[in-house]
Amino acid sequence: xIGRKEESRVLRTAAEETEAQFVAVxxxxxxxxxxxxxxxxxxxxxxxxIGMASGSMxxxxxxxxxxxxxxxxxxxxxxxxxxxxxLALERLLNSKRGRRIVFLDELPWMDTPKSRFVPxxxxxxxxxxxxxxRFLLVVCGSATSWIVSKIVRNRGGLxxxxxxxIRLAPFTLRECAEYAASRGLSPTRRDVxxxxxxxxxxxxxxxxxxxxxxxxxxxxxxxxxxxxxxRGEYDELFASLFRHSETHRKIVAALAAMGIGADxxxxxxxxxxxxxxxxxxxxxxxxxxxxxxxYTPFGKKxxxxxxxxxxxxxxxxxxxxxxxxNPDERxxxxxxxxxxxxxxxxxxxxxxxxxxxxxxxxxxxxxGVLVRVASWRHVPDDVHPDGAQIDLLLERADRVIDVCxxxxxxxxxxxxxxxxxxxxxxxxxxxxxxxTRCAVHLAMVTPGGVVRNAHSGVVQAEVSLDDLxxxx
Numbered sequence: 001x002i003g004r005k006e007e008s009r010v011l012r013t014a015a016e017e018t019e020a021q022f023v024a025v026x027x028x029x030x031x032x033x034x035x036x037x038x039x040x041x042x043x044x045x046x047x048x049x050i051g052m053a054s055g056s057m058x059x060x061x062x063x064x065x066x067x068x069x070x071x072x073x074x075x076x077x078x079x080x081x082x083x084x085x086x087l088a089l090e091r092l093l094n095s096k097r098g099r100r101i102v103f104l105d106e107l108p109w110m111d112t113p114k115s116r117f118v119p120x121x122x123x124x125x126x127x128x129x130x131x132x133x134r135f136l137l138v139v140c141g142s143a144t145s146w147i148v149s150k151i152v153r154n155r156g157g158l159x160x161x162x163x164x165x166i167r168l169a170p171f172t173l174r175e176c177a178e179y180a181a182s183r184g185l186s187p188t189r190r191d192v193x194x195x196x197x198x199x200x201x202x203x204x205x206x207x208x209x210x211x212x213x214x215x216x217x218x219x220x221x222x223x224x225x226x227x228x229x230x231r232g233e234y235d236e237l238f239a240s241l242f243r244h245s246e247t248h249r250k251i252v253a254a255l256a257a258m259g260i261g262a263d264x265x266x267x268x269x270x271x272x273x274x275x276x277x278x279x280x281x282x283x284x285x286x287x288x289x290x291x292x293x294x295y296t297p298f299g300k301k302x303x304x305x306x307x308x309x310x311x312x313x314x315x316x317x318x319x320x321x322x323x324x325x326n327p328d329e330r331x332x333x334x335x336x337x338x339x340x341x342x343x344x345x346x347x348x349x350x351x352x353x354x355x356x357x358x359x360x361x362x363x364x365x366x367x368g369v370l371v372r373v374a375s376w377r378h379v380p381d382d383v384h385p386d387g388a389q390i391d392l393l394l395e396r397a398d399r400v401i402d403v404c405x406x407x408x409x410x411x412x413x414x415x416x417x418x419x420x421x422x423x424x425x426x427x428x429x430x431x432x433x434x435x436t437r438c439a440v441h442l443a444m445v446t447p448g449g450v451v452r453n454a455h456s457g458v459v460q461a462e463v464s465l466d467d468l469x470x471x472x
Contacts, residue, residue: 001039002182002203003175004032007166011040011138014164015101020132022125022161025140026147027168028289029240030204033140034105036168041138046100047071047092051109051141053240060110061085068092082110082120090128099134108143111150118150122157130161142240145285170201170290173356174469179206189465190447191215197348198223200312201355205230219332223321226329234317241289247273247282252291252309256318259347260377260389261295261308283307293354298376298393299434306375310351319344349408350391353445356468360404361394363467364443370397378433388429392445399438402461403427406445413446420455427458 001008007025014021025033034050049067052060061079065088068076073092079085093100104110111117129137141147144167151158152165171179177192187195194215199205199222208229209218222230238245254270255262262270264279273279286292291311297304309315320331328334335341353360361367372395380387392404405423407413415423427440441460444450449464 002179003171004036007036007168008040010164010166011037015041015099015136018133020130020135021137021163022129023136023138023164023166024147024151024162025138025166025168026144028144028170028202029142029237030202031168031170032203033142033168037103037138037140041101045103046096047089048103049105051106053109055109055112057112057115060112082115082117086120086124089124100132101136101138103138103140105140107139107141108146111146119157125161126157143242144289145242148288171203172201172472173352174471176201176206177469179203180209183207184211185209189469193352193447193465194345196312196352197345198312198316202313205313216333216336220330224329224331230313231321233313234321242285247278248286251282251286252314253318255292255307255309256315260375260391261306263304263306267307295374298374298395310354312348312351315348315351345408350406353392353404353406353468358472359468359470360445360463362470362472363463364394364402364461366394366396371395376430378429384429384433386425386429388426390426390430401436401438401440402443403430403440404443404445409446412448412451413444414451414453415455415458417455420458423458
């Protein structure tokens, strides 16, 4: 299994505990949750069941009964409610000896309207599971917002009942390269990074790649060819994660057009949404699912928080796929060196870097220092007429601020006279506007380092593509 060492350890440790254990595994669609559970715990579950997508309560119960029969409860009667379903599961488990492991996959699908699924699950855990020895209940689901609100942050019968939780993150660049190699592919690190710009670290997306394909051919096949498997993934993704996704989509569409992000007031103005609890909930759910990151700009307090869209596939969809007016099945290959693609790569590389901040910290040798990650933007004014934007600041406890300048380019990045002046002006504007008393260092994050010339002295540290492929 590629990566997932700590997550596998958590599951195996839970399975060995004497007292009853309740573990929730959650993460975005296609990230490998079911694969992780089955690989870590093996195929011999005492009982396993997967919810039915878009199934009614009656259909869910019918399939639950089928799972009970398959796992040994041959005389299971028809089930009319979740109370009867969990009582039948208790009867099955009471007939087994030794360690018992129950795996309920796609749990949110089972919670159909007016089914009372959650209260009955609460009662099942509190009245039976919690008293058992050598018992493990693992629940899993792609609807991250449901898992978080109904299980992780449950304020009813499951409040503080979880013994462990695993939020399964997408693969890193290194893990994507290892996964590609395990399937007999041989992309260069640059190829992996370019693919990561559109696919992110979702393993299933990477499983669609074929041997012998170039990056351009892969992009055409995945997004633009007739029947391309990822052309409709955006819609399926939102449908699977959120039962009512209209507000989520409006927020994401607005953020897709704003690079550094937007505050709440700007989002309301752009989306025409009401300033309400619904907006707050949707922003939290998008953050939980990894679509957006919430951060406080350097020098601001909590109320000045910004939300920034960081999900690779979502950003790619809004830039190139959402407009269906382009029927060219070889669009990516035909425009591979265009200004449009180059501009996109520059922005997408910044998102890749934001997903690999631990690797950047390691390359800067500040892994042992307390660091606050931030961004900063200055709109020109009368006092400081030079505007500036910095997408990644590392504010260190040792009173140093690393200003990370992220540039995608072919080969090493060459700074000319104008580039040096622009970089120095940005640093000086940052010092003047913020009034910081910390030392300010410029760190260049580029695929191939920085060319040593008369203008490279402005750079204090370098981070290369190889550094981004390191372990965190």
